[in-house]
Amino acid sequence: MRLQNLRILSFQVQELASTLFAPLWSSCSEQEGLLPQGRSFKAQVSADRVDAAEQSPNSSNIYSIERSAGSQAILGIMKRIASHFPLLGILVVVLLAASLSGTSVEGLATSRLKVGFYSNTACRNVETVVRAEVEKEYRKNPSIVALLLRMYFHDCFADGKCDASLLIKKNTGFGFIPTELDSGSNEGIRGLDFIDYLKRTVVLACDRKGDIVSCADIIALATRDAVALASRRAPYELKTGRLDGTESLMTNADTLPSPGSPISAIVARFEKAGFSPGETVILSGAHTVGEARCKFFSGRLSEPDPSLNTTTLASLKKICQAGGEKRAFLDQGPGSAFKVDKSYFVMLTQHKGVLQSDQDLLTDPQTKDFVQPLADGSEDNFATQFEEALKKMGNLGSFGASGNIRKMCSVLN
Ligand code: HEM
Numbered sequence: 001m002r003l004q005n006l007r008i009l010s011f012q013v014q015e016l017a018s019t020l021f022a023p024l025w026s027s028c029s030e031q032e033g034l035l036p037q038g039r040s041f042k043a044q045v046s047a048d049r050v051d052a053a054e055q056s057p058n059s060s061n062i063y064s065i066e067r068s069a070g071s072q073a074i075l076g077i078m079k080r081i082a083s084h085f086p087l088l089g090i091l092v093v094v095l096l097a098a099s100l101s102g103t104s105v106e107g108l109a110t111s112r113l114k115v116g117f118y119s120n121t122a123c124r125n126v127e128t129v130v131r132a133e134v135e136k137e138y139r140k141n142p143s144i145v146a147l148l149l150r151m152y153f154h155d156c157f158a159d160g161k162c163d164a165s166l167l168i169k170k171n172t173g174f175g176f177i178p179t180e181l182d183s184g185s186n187e188g189i190r191g192l193d194f195i196d197y198l199k200r201t202v203v204l205a206c207d208r209k210g211d212i213v214s215c216a217d218i219i220a221l222a223t224r225d226a227v228a229l230a231s232r233r234a235p236y237e238l239k240t241g242r243l244d245g246t247e248s249l250m251t252n253a254d255t256l257p258s259p260g261s262p263i264s265a266i267v268a269r270f271e272k273a274g275f276s277p278g279e280t281v282i283l284s285g286a287h288t289v290g291e292a293r294c295k296f297f298s299g300r301l302s303e304p305d306p307s308l309n310t311t312t313l314a315s316l317k318k319i320c321q322a323g324g325e326k327r328a329f330l331d332q333g334p335g336s337a338f339k340v341d342k343s344y345f346v347m348l349t350q351h352k353g354v355l356q357s358d359q360d361l362l363t364d365p366q367t368k369d370f371v372q373p374l375a376d377g378s379e380d381n382f383a384t385q386f387e388e389a390l391k392k393m394g395n396l397g398s399f400g401a402s403g404n405i406r407k408m409c410s411v412l413n
Contacts, residue, residue: 111239111241111395111398111399111401112241112243112398112401113239113240113241113242113394113395113398114239114240114241115237115238115239115240116240117217117239117240117241118212118213118217118240121212122206122207122212123202123205123206123207123212123213124206125205125206126202126205126206126207126212126213126217126221126240127221127240129201129202129205129206130198130202130218130221130222130225131221131225131235133197133198133201133222134198134222134225134226134229135225135229137194138226138229138230142230142338143289143290143291143338144191144194144226145226145227145229145230145289145290145338145340146286146289146290146291147190147191147194147290148191148194148219148222148223148226149223149226149227149286149289149290150189150190150286150290151166151189151190151191151192151195151219151223152219152220152223152390152393152394153283153286153393154166154180154185154186154189154253154256155167155180155216155219156393156394156396156397157256157269157273157393157396158180158183158185158252158253158255158256159180159245159249159252159397160273160396160397161245161396161397161401162216162219162220162242162393162394162395162396162397162398163216163242163243163244163245163397163401163403164195164214164215164216164218164219164242164244164245164406164409165179165180165244165245165247165248165249165252166180166181166186166189166248166253167181167192167195167196167215167219167248167409167410168180168181168248168410168411168412169181169410169411170182177249177250178249178250179248179249179250180248180249180250180252180253181248181253182250182253183250183251183252183253183254183256184254185253185254185255185256185258186253186256188293192410194222195215195218195219195222195409196408196409196410198218198222199213199215199218199406199408199409202218210405210407210408211405211407212405213405214242214243214244214403214405214406215244215406215409216242216243216244216245217240217241217242218409220238220240220242220394221238221240223390224236224238224390227340227386227387227390230289230338230339230340231339231340231341231383231386233383233387236387236390236391238391238394239391239394239395239398241398242394242397242398242401243401243402243403243404243405244403244404244405244406244409245403246402246403246404246412246413247412248412255269256269257269257270257357258357259292259296259297259355259356259357259358260299260356260357261357262360262364263357263360263361263364263366263367264364264366266280266357267280267364267366267367270283273396274392274396275389275392275393277366277367277370278370279389279392280367281361281367281370281371281374282370282374282382282385282386282389283386283389283390283393284344284357284358284361285342285344285345285374285382285386286386287330287331287344287354287355287358288330288331288336288339288340288341288342288343288344289330289331289337289338289339289340290329290330290331291327291328291329291330292327292328292330292354292355293325293326293327294316294319294320294325294326294327294328296355297316297328297354297355297356298320299356300313300316300356301313301316301317301320305356305359307351307359307363308351308352308353308359309350309351309352312332312351312352312354315328315332316328316354328354329354330344330354330355330358331343331344331347332347332352332354333346333347333352340383340386341379341382341383342374342375342377342378342379342381342382344358345371345372345374345375345382346375348361348362348371348375349362349371349372349375
């Protein structure tokens, strides 16, 4: 009878252990629905561990993956203790649960990103190396700021993860699955070679095997530094530790917003990614730099759009009538095309927006209240909000992240 009771007790402790510790990994896998459907977290972890272990036995990304796998190890030990020593089992379960209660589920499900992620790795200089290269490029070619900003946005938004999935080379030939770059939304994406170059430079500078710094972090750091240069501000503090994605699907990029979409659809797309209408307006401020090809706004010229300033209309017509792949600056403010500043919003209030989706921000009920204050506010007001929104975008996909560190940014390992 006594033995029977002990068995029941032992079983209950095992169940308790399962209940208490299961969330430690299930929450990681469920967080933001990041795991591909039909793939269990267990399978994901082991695949990642093999990937990571093949790359480098010492690479820092292994640690977090091991930690997740460690939750399963804890459960195994708990179950064994409980089956042999029920009372001791209860005590250990209670003590562990108490010690983990403050941070456990949330703690293990939080982002692996942190400021200075690489500071204890062989690539502790990565931020200095990237900054020096971005600065060199910016002096030669200031449009690098626009190329990086658009790349960062498209990479992070397509599949809701800043994971460099955008960089995977276009597929050709029979039987290949089209990648994000094959999507019409990514036609005209520029600057991919620059990221390949940065990766090679980082590898030569500190990461001989190329398995420490992710391509996703290189995009995020380079964008941060480019924005700092073009806004004449100190680089904002940016968390690193992103992993590179292990797939790139055209269908994900097809969902990126289009300049012909109504603002309601654009706002809904941003809300899906966790951004408010106000943040949608702020992020659209990225069009303070860069260019758009005539085909994206020619419809507003042939049948003149009454919401377009007549001087701007004439100048855009002149650019586009030359034919071919002509481009116009998205920020039509005088002397402002390469600066990250509030001029884009001033320009919208003057009806000089080039894309329909830019100009409509001024009048749409969901966004109009945000435009005028940005135009009237200080440069600092826009810059700080823009930096915050870019940082927030950079966190997309970092919860329950899975992936690896790509050897070459344009090719999956
Ligand atoms: C709100 C919805 C948005 C729409 C509909 C949109 C659409 C477009 C289009 C059509 C172009 C011209 C592309 C070309 O001619 O190749 C463009 C360029 C650009 N977009 Fe957006 N965009 C949006 C939001 C954003 C955001 C949130 C960012 C960054 C945070 C961004 C950054 C840029 C940059 C920097 C360029 C210039 C790229 C270059 O010069 O190569 N856009 N966008």
